[in-house]
Amino acid sequence: MADLDSEQQSSEKKEMKTEKKKRSRDKAKILKQLAVEAEEQKAEKKKKKKLKQEVAMEDEETEAISEEKPKKKKQKKKKAKIEEEEEEEEEGDKVEEESSGNGIMTNETFESLGLSDNTYKSIKEMGFARLTQIQARAIPPLMMGKDVLGAARTGSGKTIAFLIPAVELLYHVRFTPRNGTGVIVICPTRELAIQSYLVAKELLKFHSQTVGKVIGGENRKKETEILVKGVNLLVATPGRLLDHLENTDGFVFKNLKFLVMDEADRILEQNFEEDMKKIIKLLPKVFLLLAYCELTNDSIRTQCLNFYLLQTRQTSLFSATQTSKVEDLARVSLTSPVYIDVDEGRKEVTNEGLEQGYCIVPSAKRLLFLITFLKRFHGMKKIMVFFSTCKSTKFHADLFRYIKIDCLAIHGVMEQSKRTSTFFQFVKMETGLLLCTNVGARGLDFPHVDWIVQYDPPDDPTEYIHRVGRTARGEGAKGNALLVLTPQELQFIQYLKAAKIPVIEHEFEEEKLLNVQAFLEKTISKNSALSVSAKEAYKTYIAGYDSHSMKDVFDARGLVLKDVAASFGFSSPPTVLLKIHRGGDGYRSKREPVNNKFNRARGGGRARGGGRARGGRTKFERY
Numbered sequence: 001m002a003d004l005d006s007e008q009q010s011s012e013k014k015e016m017k018t019e020k021k022k023r024s025r026d027k028a029k030i031l032k033q034l035a036v037e038a039e040e041q042k043a044e045k046k047k048k049k050k051l052k053q054e055v056a057m058e059d060e061e062t063e064a065i066s067e068e069k070p071k072k073k074k075q076k077k078k079k080a081k082i083e084e085e086e087e088e089e090e091e092g093d094k095v096e097e098e099s100s101g102n103g104i105m106t107n108e109t110f111e112s113l114g115l116s117d118n119t120y121k122s123i124k125e126m127g128f129a130r131l132t133q134i135q136a137r138a139i140p141p142l143m144m145g146k147d148v149l150g151a152a153r154t155g156s157g158k159t160i161a162f163l164i165p166a167v168e169l170l171y172h173v174r175f176t177p178r179n180g181t182g183v184i185v186i187c188p189t190r191e192l193a194i195q196s197y198l199v200a201k202e203l204l205k206f207h208s209q210t211v212g213k214v215i216g217g218e219n220r221k222k223e224t225e226i227l228v229k230g231v232n233l234l235v236a237t238p239g240r241l242l243d244h245l246e247n248t249d250g251f252v253f254k255n256l257k258f259l260v261m262d263e264a265d266r267i268l269e270q271n272f273e274e275d276m277k278k279i280i281k282l283l284p285k286v287f288l289l290l291a292y293c294e295l296t297n298d299s300i301r302t303q304c305l306n307f308y309l310l311q312t313r314q315t316s317l318f319s320a321t322q323t324s325k326v327e328d329l330a331r332v333s334l335t336s337p338v339y340i341d342v343d344e345g346r347k348e349v350t351n352e353g354l355e356q357g358y359c360i361v362p363s364a365k366r367l368l369f370l371i372t373f374l375k376r377f378h379g380m381k382k383i384m385v386f387f388s389t390c391k392s393t394k395f396h397a398d399l400f401r402y403i404k405i406d407c408l409a410i411h412g413v414m415e416q417s418k419r420t421s422t423f424f425q426f427v428k429m430e431t432g433l434l435l436c437t438n439v440g441a442r443g444l445d446f447p448h449v450d451w452i453v454q455y456d457p458p459d460d461p462t463e464y465i466h467r468v469g470r471t472a473r474g475e476g477a478k479g480n481a482l483l484v485l486t487p488q489e490l491q492f493i494q495y496l497k498a499a500k501i502p503v504i505e506h507e508f509e510e511e512k513l514l515n516v517q518a519f520l521e522k523t524i525s526k527n528s529a530l531s532v533s534a535k536e537a538y539k540t541y542i543a544g545y546d547s548h549s550m551k552d553v554f555d556a557r558g559l560v561l562k563d564v565a566a567s568f569g570f571s572s573p574p575t576v577l578l579k580i581h582r583g584g585d586g587y588r589s590k591r592e593p594v595n596n597k598f599n600r601a602r603g604g605g606r607a608r609g610g611g612r613a614r615g616g617r618t619k620f621e622r623y
């Protein structure tokens with residue numbers, strides 16, 4: 001037996017060694033490539049800066065002698081101001097980079113946490129040795145039973161920061177299936193719930209406690225069967241969780257001890273708010289029962305009884321961005337919460353390895369710009385492109401496939417099985433293209449994404465932060481982000497800067513665009529399926545635009561329909577019924593004031609009312 005063990009151990013060691021070698025080889029390869037890219041980018045930046053200075057000088061001269069239209073002049077002024085700020089920031093950044101470290105890791109080890117052997121074994125298998133900052137600061141108080149409000153940048157390991165204490169709690173209280181659910185983790189999207197469920201499953205691999213998920217779009221009957229058998233750690237999306245809480249007999253949740261809201265600011269936005277209120281009302285607030293009958297050691301039993309029966313349900317809220325709503329909930333519902341803001345005082349809210357740029361593209365040229373970009377990087381990089389509506393995502397996917405740009409797509413009006421398989425397909429890809437709505441914006445941990453392209457602008461800086469957070473995740477990781485704005489939308493850059501998001505301008509080079517507008521128009525007009533898809537996309541794009549909450553920047557009244565139509569492959573605007581709210585309160589309510597990160601300005605939180613708000617109007621699907 002001992003021989004077998006040592007044989008197994010040595011073969012495990014060998015496997016680990018080979019795996020480690022492979023990883024460090026991959027890493028070295030990536031680092032080498034990144035170094036080359038960084039050099040190229042540096043040279044490119046220098047060239048651009050010089051060019052900008054020359055253009056600025058020329059502009060100044062022409063401005064002095066010409067009588068420009070006031071609107072154009074205003075835009076130019078705005079641009080100049082932004083450029084000036086960019087340069088100042090670049091200088092400032094250099095000083096900051098030199099003076100402060102930018103890592104997310106600590107020197108603390110998982111061993112130092114005093115975890116159960118089985119949890120520790122899983123963590124070792126996952127390849128983690130040291131704690132990230134949020135883990136070092138959140139795990140100890142959570143394991144002491146405290147409520148935690150945790151904020152840390154995207155990709156910094158928040159998931160296991162709350163899952164490790166959850167697993168440890170279930171283990172120490174000795175939960176069994178018949179005790180039902182002891183931990184619920186609520187996630188805003190189905191894909192994120194699947195991802196977190198898989199991490200929880202890995203952490204529970206050597207434990208006896210059970211794990212499950214309930215998410216919209218999946219087979220409800222199967223979920224019911226699993227819930228009735230007893231799921232100790234349950235990951236859920238809000239709507240489906242509420243459904244089971246209200247309607248599933250045999251779902252035991254009276255023993256709930258720990259509730260986690262991942263992406264809490266999103267979960268507390270308007271379209272989840274009603275569900276969340278009901279969920280919180282239904283869930284127990286005080287521990288009622290423990291698995292103490294199964295404890296054999298009397299003193300431990302007494303300790304557990306004393307400790308846990310006095311406790312209220314532990315609650316924890318996590319996100320990279322926080323809004324006043326999260327703080328309000330924390331104030332009302334959490335018991336003496338521990339506030340952890342890992343990135344307090346950082347000059348930037350996004351990751352250091354992220355190169356962020358924007359490009360001012362005239363509305364009529366947007367599609368050509370995107371196709372030119374994709375043709376350049378397609379097949380060599382892993383790219384995510386964000387659209388504002390489901391129909392627009394679908395149309396672009398249909399079109400790209402037709403013109404032989406392979407792509408995947410994820411949006412809210414797809415069958416869940418297709419969504420899930422697409423999600424896993426993109427996880428596995430080394431290079432590839434994923435078109436998506438904001439279902440892809442939060443929490444998803446696709447490895448090694450090179451580019452995030454925001455083809456349609458985000459609703460606000462908060463959404464921007466989460467979208468770009470799909471790249472440059474983890475210690476030392478790099479990535480690129482590109483925001484496409486029309487000249488009328490330039491003002492959005494000011495909001496990004498106010499939210500501490502560093503973006504630089506990339507020159508729009510019209511002469512470099514692929515000359516395929518006529519080809520696209522012909523292709524779309526000849527293919528009836530594409531044509532219908534394009535019309536739907538065009539219509540929802542305008543409806544989405546009209547409902548934008550930042551009306552000072554994204555005002556549908558400023559759209560030139562002929563140009564918008566061109567970006568959907570039409571030679572003239574198609575005949576569709578458009579309802580633009582000229583007075584303009586849209587379907588989505590105003591943004592919350594910028595008030596993130598525990599009363600510190602960070603991104604712009606905002607309540608959403610778009611999409612299929614419960615009981616509200618169904619206008620178009622944004623997710």
Ligand SMILES: Nc1ncnc2c1ncn2[C@@H]1O[C@H](COP(=O)(O)OP(=O)(O)OP(=O)(O)O)[C@@H](O)[C@H]1O
Nearest residue numbers: 128130131132154155156157158159320443445474
């Ligand atoms: N201690 C660690 N050491 C190394 N890698 C880690 C560690 N903890 C987590 N990771 C890895 O870092 C990546 C990002 O983690 P995670 O998805 O939890 O980030 P997050 O903070 O929740 O991001 P987001 O805000 O986008 O949801 C994952 O691939 C995860 O496996």
